Amino acid sequence: xxxxxxxxxxxxxxxxxxxxxxxxxxxxxxxxxxxxxxxxxxxxxxxxxxxxxxxxxxxxxxxxxxxxxxxxxxxxxxxxxxxxxxxxxxxxxxxxxxxxxxxxxxxxxxxxxxxxxxxxxxxxxxxxxxxxxxxxxxxxxxxxxxxxxxxxxxxxxxxxxxxxxxxxxxxxxxxxxxxxxxxxxxxxxxxxxxxxxxxxxxxxxxxxxxxxxxxxxxxxxxxxxxxxxxxxxxxxxxxxxxxxxxxxxxxxxxxxxxxxxxxxxxxxxxxxxxxxxxxxxxxxxxxxxxxxxxxxxxxxxxxxx
Amino acid sequence: xxxxxxxxxxxxxxxxxxxxxxxxxxxxxxxxxxxxxxxxxxxxxxxxxxxxxxxxxxxxxxxxxxxxxxxxxxxxxxxxxxxxxxxxxxxxxxxxxxxxxxxxxxxxxxxxxxxxxxxxxxxxxxxxxxxxxxxxxxxxxxxxxxxxxxxxxxxxxxxxxxxxxxxxxxxxxxxxxxxxxxxxxxxxxxxxxxxxxxxxxxxxxxxxxxxxxxxxxxxxxxxxxxxxxxxxxxxxxxxxxxxxxxxxxxxxxxxxxxxxxxxxxxxxxxxxxxxxxxxxxxxxxxxxxxxxxxxxxxxxxxxxxxxxxxxxxxxxxxxxxxxxx
Numbered sequence: 056x057x058x059x060x061x062x063x064x065x066x067x068x069x070x071x072x073x074x075x076x077x078x079x080x081x082x083x084x085x086x087x088x089x090x091x092x093x094x095x096x097x098x099x100x101x102x103x104x105x106x107x108x109x110x111x112x113x114x115x116x117x118x119x120x121x122x123x124x125x126x127x128x129x130x131x132x133x134x135x136x137x138x139x140x141x142x143x144x145x146x147x148x149x150x151x152x153x154x155x156x157x158x159x160x161x162x163x164x165x166x167x168x169x170x171x172x173x174x175x176x177x178x179x180x181x182x183x184x185x186x187x188x189x190x191x192x193x194x195x196x197x198x199x200x201x202x203x204x205x206x207x208x209x210x211x212x213x214x215x216x217x218x219x220x221x222x223x224x225x226x227x228x229x230x231x232x233x234x235x236x237x238x239x240x241x242x243x244x245x246x247x248x249x250x251x252x253x254x255x256x257x258x259x260x261x262x263x264x265x266x267x268x269x270x271x272x273x274x275x276x277x278x279x280x281x282x283x284x285x286x287x288x289x290x291x292x293x294x295x296x297x298x299x300x301x302x303x304x305x306x307x308x309x310x311x312x313x314x315x316x317x318x319x320x321x322x323x324x325x326x327x328x329x330x331x332x333x334x335x336x337x338x339x340x341x342x343x344x345x346x347x348x349x350x351x352x353x354x355x356x357x358x359x360x
Numbered sequence: 361x362x363x364x365x366x367x368x369x370x371x372x373x374x375x376x377x378x379x380x381x382x383x384x385x386x387x388x389x390x391x392x393x394x395x396x397x398x399x400x401x402x403x404x405x406x407x408x409x410x411x412x413x414x415x416x417x418x419x420x421x422x423x424x425x426x427x428x429x430x431x432x433x434x435x436x437x438x439x440x441x442x443x444x445x446x447x448x449x450x451x452x453x454x455x456x457x458x459x460x461x462x463x464x465x466x467x468x469x470x471x472x473x474x475x476x477x478x479x480x481x482x483x484x485x486x487x488x489x490x491x492x493x494x495x496x497x498x499x500x501x502x503x504x505x506x507x508x509x510x511x512x513x514x515x516x517x518x519x520x521x522x523x524x525x526x527x528x529x530x531x532x533x534x535x536x537x538x539x540x541x542x543x544x545x546x547x548x549x550x551x552x553x554x555x556x557x558x559x560x561x562x563x564x565x566x567x568x569x570x571x572x573x574x575x576x577x578x579x580x581x582x583x584x585x586x587x588x589x590x591x592x593x594x595x596x597x598x599x600x601x602x603x604x605x606x607x608x609x610x611x612x613x614x615x616x617x618x619x620x621x622x623x624x625x626x627x628x629x630x631x632x633x634x635x636x637x638x639x640x641x642x643x644x645x646x647x648x649x650x651x652x653x654x655x656x657x658x659x660x661x662x663x664x665x666x667x668x669x670x671x672x673x674x675x676x677x678x679x680x681x682x683x684x685x
Contacts, residue, residue, distance in 0.1 A: 087493075199375060202612075202664055203657070204619035211379075211653065214641045215386025291502045295623055298504045299638060314505055318627075322523075326512055333505035341500040348496060 081353045091345025098339050102158045109151035110136065114307065128327050141327040143316060149327060152313055153335045159309040160339065163220065164290035167227035172282055174228065175235025180266060180274070182236070183243035194240065197233040205230040209292060213301040223302045227289045238281045242274035249273075276354035283347030287340045294336055310336040365665070372661045379657055383650050384427065388420045393440050393644035414440055427650070436654060437647035441640070446651035450633050454655075455535040456526055457625070457632030461617040463539055463548055464555035469610065472560045476567020481594070483572060491564060498561030503620060507554040507627040514550060522547050524629040551628040555620060559613050566609055570602035604675045611667035615660040 083089055101108060128141040128149075141149050182190040200208065212226040246252060247270065255265045294311030296302035303309050308316070310332045317328030394410050402410075411417045415426065427437055439446045479488035515523030527544030529536040538544030574580065575598060583593045622634035629635070633652060640648040 199371070202615075203660060204616040206616075206622065207619040207656065210622065210641075211383060211386075214649065215383065215389070287500070291500075294502050295504050299623065299626060300642070311502075311504075314508065318508060321508060321512055322516060324516060329505075329508050330512070333502065333508070336502055336505065337500055340502065341497065344496055344500050 078353060082349055085349050085352075088345055088349030091342045091349070094338060094342035095346055098157065098342060099161070101154055102161045105154040105158045109148075109154045111148040111151040113147045113152040113155050128331075141331075143313075143328045149313075149331055152308065153310070153332050156308055156310040156313050156332060157335055157339065159220075159303065159307055160290050160293060160311070160336065163223055163227065163293045163303075163309065164286050167224045167231065167289050167293075168282060168286040170224065171228045171231035171285065172235050172278065175232040175237075176239045176271070176278065178232065179236040179239025179241075180243045180271065183240045183247060184262070184266060184270075190240075193236065197236050200233045201237070205288070205292060206295065209296060210299075210301060213296060218302060218304050220303060220307070223293055223296065226296075227292060230292070231285050231289060234281055234285055235278065238277050239274060242277045243270055246270050246273050280347065280351045280354055283343055283350060287343040287347065290336070290343075291340055310339075364668075368661070368665055372658070375661070376654060376657055379653050380427070380431075380650060381424070383653055384424050384646070385420065387644065387646045387649060388423070392416075393646065397440055397643070427647075431654075436651040439640075439645055439648045441643050441645045441648070446647040447655070449648060450636065450651055450655055453631060453633040453636050455537060456630060457618060457621050457634055459537050459539050460548060460552055460555060460621055460624070460630060460632060461614060463552040464617055465559065465610065465614055467552060467556035468559035468563050468613075472563030473567050473606070475560075476564040477571055477594070477599075479564065480568040480571025480575070483568075488568075492568070495561040495564045498557050498564075501557065503554065503558060504623050504627055506557055507551070507624055510550045510554055511627070521550050523550065526631055551624045551630050554627070555617055555624045558620070559617060562613065563606070563610070566606060567602060570605060571598065574598055574601050604671070607674060608667055608671055611663055611670065615663050618656065618659065 082092075106112070136148075143149060143152065178193050182193045209226040209230050212229060213222060216222040216225065251273075252265060252269060255269050260269075293302055293309060294314070297309050297311030298315040300315070303312055305312060313332035314329050314336070317325075317330070317332070320328050394407050394414070394416060398407055398410050408417070415423060418426075430437055434447075436446050438444060439449050442449050475491050479491040482488050511523040514521045525547060527538045527547035528541065529538045529544060530540050531537075532540060539548050579601075580593060580597060583597045588597075618634075621630075621632055622638055624630065625632045625635040626638055633655075637649060637652045639645075640652070
């Protein structure tokens with residue numbers, strides 16, 4: 056995207072900016088991206104502090120009252136509490152359930168993203184650095200795996216592994232590492248031939264130091280872009296798998312599972328059990344995608360200003 | 361070219377083999393299908409009899425070898441649940457999934473390419489911005505939730521379209537298809553729209569990016585300088601060149617649509633093979649799950665192969681021998 060010139064450019068003055076500040080000012084050019092960032096921070100805040108923000112602990116079955124089940128949004132329960140977003144079939148406050156569900160969804164998304172990033176990075180950079188047989192084998196596995204839709208690979212893995220937070224993280228890491236590996240390899244291949252690496256070599260630095268301190272930081276921008284997209288994907292995928300009944304156990308419902316439980320009430324017009332967790336899921340994924348979209352433009356060297 | 365196809369074929373066999381081992385072994389470890397299949401009041405003797413009848417009393421390695429032997433003669437075993445050849449059960453459901461996938465892809469292409477062209481040609485206008493914002497939304501909407509919302513709005517609230525099941529079918533070229541009559545199409549509209557949404561966003565964005573990249577190139581300037589009409593420059597010169605990457609992506613996405621049909625079919629109770637495999641996973645109907653994967657993996661690999669060949673036909677610069685198979 057061609058961006059309007061920054062004020063510094065138009066004024067014709069040379070302003071010395073730190074890379075971080077320049078990055079921020081470029082990022083802040085898009086109001087939509089800023090709104091996305093604000094939304095993302097809000098989502099993260101809610102997820103982190105869910106136990107303190109929620110009116111009710113949705114996992115504590117003792118605090119639930121079956122007489123309060125399936126109340127419409129805004130209705131008052133038997134004990135006098137008002138349920139802003141209504142209640143589900145077990146009398147659980149939907150707002151609290153969504154806050155806690157957000158926590159589970161984000162945890163699974165971020166944890167699998169970080170693990171996949173680490174594994175993919177190591178595999179990709181090593182493939183670029185070592186070359187030869189190792190590179191061939193790794194990239195062939197990556198190619199084959201990326202030839203199949205993520206949902207299919209994850210579905211098969213979960214059918215075999217069963218349900219559970221650890222299981223779904225394993226499945227999501229398996230699905231995602233290949234994207235990071237491919238990106239890390241191509242970034243490392245580009246950087247490898249640059250002069251600063253040659254200079255580092257000429258200085259006699261060790262291979263590990265060159266890779267970790269010099270190559271990796273410079274290969275980071277494309278990985279960050281892929282990372283944001285992948286975390287959004289992972290959250291959506293986890294929700295989908297949980298909806299199908301293949302992801303998380305029902306004891307700690309993620310957003311996908313909440314939507315799934317609302318499915319049976321949908322036909323009778325009790326929309327809120329499915330709709331509101333879906334809105335929360337949508338806003339989460341949307342905020343990550345908005346931030347990721349702008350990051351891609353800011354970090355893309357081809358669109359350098 | 362033939363070397364390329366042969367190498368692909370060898371790779372296909374390897375992938376199929378690995379998939380079968382993983383799924384076969386994995387599902388064996390998950391649990392005993394007999395416990396799910398027999399009457400809950402059945403005693404041990406009846407259970408044992410069922411186990412012997414299904415061949416589940418043999419060690420897993422032997423079971424796998426029997427499966428492998430059958431595979432070479434085109435027999436992937438009998439379904440535990442339906443007591444019929446697993447392949448037969450799958451092929452019976454396949455037309456339903458394929459018509460859904462093709463309809464979804466058509467919706468995505470017919471709407472996506474014009475939207476992308478428009479957004480790419482006037483990138484700073486309001487229309488383009490709206491389209492791009494819409495496409496980000498389309499990317500972010502979880503497919504299964506959109507499916508529920510479509511049901512809520514168009515079936516429950518407005519009552520315009522049926523929400524579940526498949527309409528009456530007609531025989532066409534030996535396939536039972538439902539989308540040829542309005543009565544049947546009615547049932548397919550919501551699930552196909554649901555399935556199309558993600559691909560629509562993708563195709564729109566890709567077309568736009570291609571248009572923006574290509575319209576800066578010299579051949580477009582040259583065509584303009586020759587005095588060709590705008591519609592000819594866009595419709596012939598530009599479109600031809602943006603089609604090359606589009607064909608690749610559309611081909612590859614067809615596979616992903618078939619996979620995502622699992623979700624859509626589950627929501628809309630569409631009797632395709634995606635719904636079949638989900639049910640089979642829960643019923644531990646191993647032959648059907650394994651056969652489904654064999655069929656789908658094979659389909660993907662054929663699609664990928666066709667895309668690669670098509671790519672080299674469309675773009676004379678690409679020679680298949682250079683493409684890493």
